[in-house]
Every structure is written in structure tokens, then in C-alpha cells.
Amino acid sequence: MGQTITQKILARNAERDRVSPGENIWVDVDILMTHDVCGPPTIDIFKREFGDSAKVWDKDKLVILPDHYIFTEDPHAMRNIELLRAFASEHDLPHYFDVGTSRYKGVCHVALAEEGFNRPGNVLFGTDSHTCTSGAFGLFSTGVGNTDAALIMGTGKIWVKVPETMRFVFEGSLPPYLMAKDLILSVIGDIGFEGGTYRALEFDGQAVFDLSMEERMTLTNMAIEAGGKNGIIAPDEKTFEHVRARTDAAFDPVYSDLNAVYHTEKVYDVSKMEPVVAKPHRPDNRATVSEVAGTKLDKAYIGSCTGGKYEDFLAAAQILEGEEVRVNTYVVPASTEVTKQLRENTLNGKTLWQVFLDAGCKMGHASCGACLGGPIDTFGRSEGEEIVISTTNRNFPGRMGSKLASVYLASPLTVAASAIHGVITDPREVLV
């Protein structure tokens, strides 16, 4: 009986030939990532359990990317950055990306990709549920809490229950009005927001391999929104090219066996799919855009690890160019690298940054921003009973700030089309 890519990666890092779904195993961790919200309490637990003078297991494998509460006056949030800085200095950590320096990156999941930490065949853990994003590069990646991260920090090991795999095959050619966000919101709508609990979600098929690495990250990013343990896409030449351009580190890709056993297999023809949203207040509350078209909006938001990558803005800019937004529209690049590209790259002779400014958008600094609400002074945070359309990944009550607000999740194309009309709008109406 064959094994899936997820089983094979876990087996290798457990020094086993094979592992079976349901088994609890200890694995060696290749990369541990943490950030400003969960880093300081992880460090506290690490010191409590291993001692004040304990060394991290391998400082080349620890990546610290402050990104959540950066552009705020909140004194506790600022203190947490200080704690990370002190720890990085005490341990002489090579992969700490400090706030207020040219090394600052922004959203951890996007920065891991940009900096070459997503390496095919690896095992990567992070103190953030969207750590599953890294699986777009053919590695096992998942989110854990502070306690598990502290155990990894001290030992380089963690226990894992081997997941079964659900396989989603996307065939056909993606129409220009659809994005990876439409595909993943459709999957979550189909299987439900706990339909993937304890399981790996593997994305396969020509339409997936036709996607850029950024778009693939949108698919794996939201595996957790179906309850999945990890999202994963087999690596291909595009993956290798991306990784080799960013790191000299060796890696050893892994692929699912042809006779691998899957929990479920589901095939989609992307040419027949439609733009969709997740209605308030659950990511599986799917509707086609045409079903909710005309819903009046108070705010639009383009940003986050899932919807604030360069290509997300490029897609939105195609619609916003020469138009004016009718609702407050917030643009928050995921990373400083994305900001740089928006300021340098042009569309019809204008920088993308200028396109957004001319359309009346409010431009923010690279960070997690209002995707998760955050401190009260967070840029773009939802207020009162606002109705928001957003490229982010969650819409539970209060997720973007106000627990009275209603959030629709959609692709950057749908959000941009809706922003210029002030009501939810199908991107097919505005794309030329």
C-alpha cells in the first residue's frame, strides 16, 4: 500500500520507512517559526522547562518574524517586540527579522516563502494556524501552540498524529475572473469548516500546477479553515526555481506514491466554477457572488497572508485602475517586499501604489493588519455594525475587530469590483 506525500515526509523525519494514519509519532523539526504574539510566551515556557541559560536546539532552524501587532501604540504589544529582540540578541539568532530595521519583513507566512525557508520535503512548525501556507512548497507544515513550540525550541522534536489525506484535484483551465481564493472557498463550502479536521488536504491537478507559487499559497493557507492539519502541493519545477533563487540549503523533494491511499478524492473542473464568497460568520458559509450581488458594503479590505501577496494586488489593480472606490478601502501589503513591488511595478505607466492611491484607497504598512482585529488602533479594523468585504481568511464574529460587524470573504478581484460599486459585485461585470 502506498503512502501520501504527507505520510512520506513525516516517516522520513521520524526515521521510519512508513507511517500509518492515526499513529502518534515523534518527528524531527527542520524549521520552527514564531512571531510577536506567540513568541514571548513560548520563550517563557522554554525557559521554565529548560532553564534560563538553556540554548535553543539549533539556531539556524529557528525563524522569528514579528508581524502581528507592529504599527500600534499599545504598550504591551511594543513590550513583546522588545522581548523578542532581547531573546534574539541573547541567543545570537541569525533569523530574527527586527521591527524598525531594513530586515523587517511583515507577515510570517509570506516572509518564509520570500526568504527561502519553505523547502520541499521538510517538516516546518509555527506558532500560527496559517503555518499550513508553507505546504504550497511540498513540505509538511502546521500550526501549534506555545507549549509545543517551546518543546521544539528545546529538543527539535514534537509528537504528531499522522493524518489521513483528502485529495482535491483541479482540472481544466482557470478563467480570468477566478482566483485560487474562489477554489479554496468552494472546497471549504463543500466539505464544511470541520470537514478536514485531523486530515491533510492535498491539492493536485493541472489547474493547480498552472498556478503561480503565490496562488498555490492561497490554497494551502486556508486548509485550516476546513479544520485541516496541513495543506500540501507536490513540488514541481516552479517550486524548485522559487526555492533555489532564495536559498542554497539542500532539500530532498517527496511525492505521493501512485498507489497512495486517500480518505477522499474530489475532482473539480475549474472552467465551470464561479466566483464565490464566504458569507458571515463562517468561512464555509459559501455563496456564489451572483447570489449575494447588490449587498451594500461599508468597507473593503485587501491584505493578509492569503490575500495581500503581490499578485493579489496586481489582480485588484486591474479593476481599480482609473476607477474610484465608493467605500473605505484599505490596502495592506503582506510584506515589505510586496510594498516594494507595488511601488516599483507599473500598470499602464503608473505604479501599482499610485493606482490604489488614485482610486481613493487607504494604504497601510506591511503586517497582519486588521485581518485579526488586533489592538484598537489597528489600521482598517472593523467598527460597529459595519459590513466588510475582505480578501482575508476568517470571518467569525469579532475576527476583524468589532463583534457586531459582518465580514464577507472573497478574492481580490471580487473585493476590488465590489469596492468601486459599494455593493458586492461579480468581477465578470467589470473585467474587460
Added chain:
Amino acid sequence: MKEIVKGKAYVVGDSIDTDQIIPAAHLVYSMTIPDERRMYGRYALSGLPKESQGLPDGNHAFTAEDSYESEYKIVIAGSNFGCGSSREHAPFSLMVAGAEAVVAESYARIFYRNAVDGGFIIPFEGRLKLTEVISTGDELTIESGAGLLTNHTTGHEYLLNPLGDVAEILRAGNVFEYARQAGLMD
């Protein structure tokens, strides 16, 4: 792991995500400095909309205003409890508020794991939709080993699913003690 958990029930619905358990704005507090740590008790389950606070009636805050500790010891929840973010602050905040167990129809994976590995609360699974037969304020007893929940207010008893593999970690206290027993830590 406590063998007997005894106290008042606090009932919530389906799909209570980590933002409703502990809103993101409060994650800035230290989890160790006592004056800040207690804020997690104050704000535990404060993200619930008013009508969802303590079913079936709603409008019962889990932790009373100006208080740091809840009068409720056992949270009764529907499906996919703890979905959303990986923040360990979620099970931690329930523990700081004084809760000792959650009995849910099902859990999101990371919340469940955090509850167990940190040794914060015991995450039991019910076999029935207990949110429909238990009310906020009911007096409950859970016998952990036997997996038995008794509702003293109504006189009914309910079997819970066995804790399975995670019972070993819960008995050890947390994942560090478990790892020491497995010979992975000194």
C-alpha cells in the same frame, strides 16, 4: 488530571472560534506576570455576542464584569469548539478563569492539542448534543476515568467518549512531563 471535576455549567453553541474565546486585542498580555495573567480570566469567552453568552438564555457573561474569575467550572459546547487560530491563550484563558473541563461535541485540532499539551483543561467529547440538554448554571460532576457526566440539576447522566491516547499526556501533567517519561528530555 483531576479525577473529579465539579461545578456549574456554562453552555455555548457550535463553532465557537478562538476569537470568541479570547479576542485578539487581549493577546498582548504576559501569560506569566500575575497582574497581566489574570486579564486572561477577565476576558475569557468575552468575544461571544451577547445572545450567545450562556445558553439557552444568553446575556450571562462567563466572567462577571470587574472580576477575574468565572463562577463556571465546566464549559459545554457544540461542534468545532476552538476553531480558528492556534493561540494557546484560548485554553489558557479558560483555565485562568477557573474552568477545569470543556465537554464539546467536537474540537478543532489545534485547540484540542493545546489544551492537552499545556495541561490547561481536560477536553472531553460528549456522545450526544449536550448543549440541548444542559443549561447554563446546572450543577455538574464529571468522573474523568469513568467518562461519566452527571447533571445534578436535572438528575440525568451522560457517557463521554474515552480520552484515548491523550489521557497519558493529561495524566503526566503536560507534554514536557510526557516527553521526560518518553526519555526525550533530561
